[in-house]
Amino acid sequence: MKNLGCMVVFLIGLGLIAGAIFLIIKGNQFKQSAQTAEGVVIDLAVSSGENDTYAPVVQFVTTAGDTIVFTGSTYSDPPAYDPDEIVTVLYNPAEPAQAVISDFTNLYLWKTIMLVIGLVITVVGYYFMTADSRAKKKLVYYQRNGTKVEARLAGVEKDKTIRVNGEHPSYIVAEKTINGELIRFKSKSYLKDPSPYLEGIETIIVYLHPFKKDNYLMDTSFVPV
Numbered sequence: 001m002k003n004l005g006c007m008v009v010f011l012i013g014l015g016l017i018a019g020a021i022f023l024i025i026k027g028n029q030f031k032q033s034a035q036t037a038e039g040v041v042i043d044l045a046v047s048s049g050e051n052d053t054y055a056p057v058v059q060f061v062t063t064a065g066d067t068i069v070f071t072g073s074t075y076s077d078p079p080a081y082d083p084d085e086i087v088t089v090l091y092n093p094a095e096p097a098q099a100v101i102s103d104f105t106n107l108y109l110w111k112t113i114m115l116v117i118g119l120v121i122t123v124v125g126y127y128f129m130t131a132d133s134r135a136k137k138k139l140v141y142y143q144r145n146g147t148k149v150e151a152r153l154a155g156v157e158k159d160k161t162i163r164v165n166g167e168h169p170s171y172i173v174a175e176k177t178i179n180g181e182l183i184r185f186k187s188k189s190y191l192k193d194p195s196p197y198l199e200g201i202e203t204i205i206v207y208l209h210p211f212k213k214d215n216y217l218m219d220t221s222f223v224p225v
Contacts, residue, residue, distance in 0.1 A: 003129060010125030016118030023111045031107065034090040035063060039101070041085045047075045054079035058101060060089045068096045074105045142207035142217040150203045151176035151185055151218075156195050164191055172220060174204045187218045194223045 039060035047053040053075035061067050068091070074080065081087060081101075090107075091099035100106050151174035158168040169189035176183050185206050187194075201222075209215035 003132070006125050006129035008125075010122060010129050013118050013120070013122030013125050016114055017122060018118075020111050020115035020118055023114070024108065027107055027111065030092070031090060031102070033092075035093055036102070037062065037089045037091065037099075039087050039089040039099075041081045041083050041087060042069070043083065044079055045071045045075075051077065053077045056081040056085075056087070056101065058087060058089060058099075060091075060099065062091065062093065062096050064093070066096060068099060070097060070099050072101050072106055074109060076105075080105060139207075139217060139219065139221070142209070145210045146207035146217070147210070149176050149178070149206050149208060151183075151206045153198060153201055153204055154184070156193060156198070159189055167191070170194060172198070172204065172218065172223075174206060174218065176206065185216060185218055187220045187223075190223065194220070197223045 037060045039058040041056045042059045043057040044054040045057050047055070054077060055072040055075045056079065057069065057071050059067065059069045072080070080103075088102040089099050090102045154173040154175045156170050157173055158170055160168055162169065169191055170193050171189050172187035172194055174185045174187075176185065185204075205219040207217045207219065209217075
């Protein structure tokens with residue numbers, strides 16, 4: 001179920017990326033084929049939200065002699081343009097009322113934001129979608145190359161430094177005396193208490209990294225993810 005959710009998030013991210021790229025390509029095609037005109041900001045449109053933001057109201061004349069008035073697509077505070085300011089306008093002669101101001105904000109801002117959000121969602125989805133696979137590869141590496149020790153189960157503790165949905169995650173603690181020094185090993189964190197899966201268990205296998213002294217991996221594969 002978890003992997004299905006991660007897959008859905010991953011696909012949503014890919015969909016946003018594909019949509020953003022499609023819109024950017026369409027925008028470039030429009031920019032290349034559109035007519036160019038000089039427009040003037042005649043007013044500022046005010047948004048209806050709690051905080052006032054402003055979009056330029058632009059007037060221009062088409063090559064056919066028609067006077068067109070349109071409102072820019074992006075609202076901001078402070079206003080991006082002032083009244084009487086001259087702007088470059090792009091328009092389709094067949095639909096001059098759908099004109100846009102020729103600048104990055106009006107042509108690409110929201111598409112870029114959509115692309116960035118898509119990239120973030122895709123990376124997050126992929127990271128969690130492949131978490132189990134990475135964990136298995138890591139365990140195999142430690143099993144093949146590390147030093148296997150049998151540590152005494154010391155219990156389950158809460159990580160008081162963080163909260164997830166109002167709860168402190170739990171981790172398993174095991175201990176082993178190595179070269180006269182008592183070493184405490186901690187497992188990865190669990191959102192649900194792993195204690196029910198530790199009944200009857202007295203020792204836990206820990207693999208020490210072959211080169212890095214303080215690196216280790218506790219084999220808790222018996223605890224469901």
